[in-house]
Amino acid sequence: MLIAGRTIAGLCVGLTSALVPIYQSEIAPRKIRGRIVVFQGLAMTSSMMIQYFIQYGCSFLNSEAAFRMPWAIQICPAIILFVSLFWLPHSPRWLASVDRWDEVLRVLAFLRTANDDTNDPLVIAEYREIEDQILSERDADSNSFRELFSRKIRKRVFLSMAIQMWSQLSGMNVMMYYIVYVLQSAGVANPRLASSGQYVINFVMTIVCLMWTDRWGRRPSLLVGAIFMSFWHLLIGGLLKQYGEPNSVANEPYTLVIVGHAAVSRTILACCYLAVATFALAWGPISWIYPPEVVPVRVRAKSVALATAANWAANFALGFAVPPLLRSISWRMFILFGSFNIAAFIHVLFALPETKQRTLEEMDEIFEHGEPLWKPSEPSVKRINSTSLRGILKRAFCLSIGCRKSQRTVDSRLRREIRLV
Template sequence: MNPTISTRPSDSSPVRRRNSRLVGKPLLYTISAFISIGVFLFGYDQGVMSGIITGPYFRKFFGFPGPIQVGTMVAVLEIGALVTSLASGTIGDIVGRRGTLFIGAVIFTIGGLIQTFTVGFGTMVFGRIVSGFGVGLLSTIVPIYQSEISPADHRGALACMEFTFNIVGYSSSVWLDYICSFIDSDLAWRLPLSIQSLIGLILAVGCIAIPESPRWLIDTSRDDEGLGVIADLHGGGNSDHPMVRAEYDEIREKVRQERQSGENRSYSAMWSRYKKRVLLAMSSQAFAQLNGINVVSYYARMRYFELQAGWIGRDAILMTGINSVIYVLSTIPPWILIDRWGRRAILMSGAVVMATALMATGWWMYVDVPATPNAVVICIIIFNAAFGFSWGPIPWLYPPEIMPLMFRAKGVSLSTATNWAFNYVVGQSTPYLQEMIAWRLYPMHGFFCVCSFVLVYPETTGVPLEEMDEVFGEGSRPR
C-alpha cells in the first residue's frame, strides 16, 4: 500500500463520478438490499439443509446415512466458513470489499452446484466445504461493507435490515422444503439446493455494478474515487455538499493519523493496541451462539415439533415454517428502535426474555405434564422472537462499528471466525447433551443469556466510525 496521502481534490477540479441512475438514499437502500443477498444465502443454507436431510429421497440416495454422516454433511460447511473468515481480513484489505464479495459469491455458487449434482457422500461433503469457503468470505465482508457505506444516524437500522434478509433466507428455504416435499423424486432435495446457486450467481454478477467502499478507496490513496462514492451515497451526487466534504475530510484525517502512527497492519499489532475491542467483537459473536439459537435452529423440527408436540413429517416442516415467519417478523422492530434505544438496551432486554424462555423450557420438560408439548413450543417461539429482535442482528453490526479502519477487516474476520467456531461446537455437542443432561440443556443456555446481560458493551449509537476512539476513552491518535 502506498504510504503517502494523496492531495485532496481541489474544489475547482471535477471529481469523476460513477454513471448511476440512483444517488442519495435510493442508491444507499438499493445497495444495502442487494448486498444482503450475501447474508440471505447462509440463512437459506441453514434452513434448506435442516429440511432435506430428513426427506425420504435424500436419505435413500445416500444409503440411509447415520447420525455421524448427517452431522458431517451439515457441520462441515462451518469448518470451511471458519477457514475463510480468518483469511478474509487479509483478502478484504488487498482486493477490497467489493472484490471479496464477488469472490465469495462465485465460490458459494460453485459449491452449490457441486451439492446439486452430487453423486455421493464424498462429493456432497466436498461441495459443502466449498460453499463454506464462500460463506466465510460473505459473512465477514457484508457487515464491513454495510457499516462503511452507512451514515451514522441510521447505520444500525440498515444493519438490522440486513439481518432480516438472513432470516428471510432461512424462512424461504423452509417453505421451499415444504413445497418440494410433495415431489416424488430426487428433485425434492436437488431443487432447493440448486436455487442457492442461482441466487449466488445473481450476487456475483451484481457485484460488478455496485461501488467500492469509500473508506477502503481513501485508505488505498484513491481519494477521488472515494469522494465520488461518498457524494453519490450522501450528497445526491454533489461532491461539494457540506456533509460530503465533512465526511470525506474526517475519513482522510483518520487515515493520515493511522499512517503517521507507524503501526503495521498485522494481527499482532491489532491485538496489542485494540485488545479490548477485539475481545468485545469476538464475545458478541460467541454469546450469539452460546445463548442457544442453534440448539433451536438445528433441532427445532426434530426435537420440538416432532418429539415434543407430535407433529410428524410434512406437518413438522409446516410448523417450522410458521415459526420462521414469526422469527422474520421479530427482526423488523429493531429497524426503528436500534438507532433510538441504542445497542445496549436492545441486547439487555433480549437477553432477559431469552433467559426466561429457556429456563421455562427446561422447567416444562422437567415436570413433563400433558401441557408440556405445547408449552415448550410456545417458549421456543418466544425465544426465537427475542433473539431475532436483539442478539441476532447486533453481533453482526457491532464488530465493524468498533474496529478502526486499518484493522476493521482483520478484527471482523476474528469475530466472524468466532461465530462459526461456536456455531460448530454448539451444533455438534447439542445431540450428545440432549441425551446426557436432557432438560438441563436449556437452563444451561439460559445461564449464558444471563452472562451476556451482565457483560458491558459500550454504546455506539450515532457515533461516526472515525470517532470510536472517544467511545473507548482513547481519544485521538497523536499526529
C-alpha cells in the same frame, strides 16, 4: 462431490459473512448505520424462511429431487449477487486507505446526495474526517497484525468475538436446527409445520429491529434480549422436567416426551416462538452490527474476520454438541443455555459501551473516555452544545503553535466541532 461442494460453499459463506457487515458499516451514514447492517440479518432471515418452505414442500416428493432441488435453487441468489457486485461502489474508507482520494469524494457524493454533488458541505466534512483519520493512522506507523492485539485494540477485538459467540450460545440454533426434535419431545402435533412459524417470526421481528435499532441502542437491546432468552430457555427446561416422561421408543433423538398435557405442549411451542422473536430483536442483528463499528479501518477486516470465525466456530461446536446433549441431559440442556444467556448479560453489563449514532472515526474516543459503561457517551451534536467558544479557541491556539504530537487529533476534533456549530 457433496463434501467438495459444501467445502467451497463454506469458504464463500465465510468470506461474505465477514465482508458484508464491513462494507455496509463503511458506506452507511452514522444515524442509520445500524439499520443498514440489519439488512444483512433481514436478508438471512428471509432467505432462511424461503428455503425452509422450499424444503418443506420438497419433503413430500418421493424422489431424489427432494434433496437435489433445494441445493440447486441456491444457485440463483449467488448468481444475482455476483452480477450485482459490478454496480456496487467501493467503500470510501477503503478507497482512502489506498490513496484514491478523488474517488472517495465521488463515492461519498453518490451515497449522501441526490445529485452526486461533490461540493455539498456534509460530503466535504465527512471527506475531511475520513482523511484526518486515515492520515492519523498512518502517522502511527503500526503493523496491522501487531496492532490487532495491541493493548488499545485487543479489548475491542475480543469484545467483538465474544458478542458473536454469545449470540450462538444463546441457544438460537437449538430453536432453528433442532426445533423438530424439541417439538416432538413436547408432544406437538405436526412439528414440521409448527416449526415453520419459527422462520416467519424470525423474519418479521428482524423487520421490527430494522426500524428501531438506531433508537434503542446496542447495549440495552443486548441486555434485555439476554434476560428474556434466558427466561424462555429456563421455562422450557422446567416444563420438560416437571411433565416429561421417559420416551418408550428406543434410539430417538430425545429421551423425554410430554403426553396428555396439551397446555404444556402449547406453552413450550410459545416459548420457542418467543425465544426466536427475542433473538431477532436483539442478539441476531446486533451481533453483526457491533464488530465492524468498533475497530479502526486499518484492522477492521481482520477484526471482523476473527469475530465471524468465532461465530462459526461456536456454530460448528453446537451443531455437534446439541444432539448428544438432548439425549444425555435432556431438559438440563435448556438450563445450560439459560445460564449462558445470564453470563452474556453480565458480560455486556460490565464490558460493552454504547455506539449508536456515532461515526466510525469516533470509536477511539468512546472506548478510551474512561466513564462508566452504563453512562453512554453522548453524540457529537449534544456534546458540542455544551462546548464553549473558549474551548474551541483553545484548540485552535494549540494548532497555531504547532503541538505536533496531538495536532492531527486536535485538528480532526476542531473541524468536527466547528462543523457542528
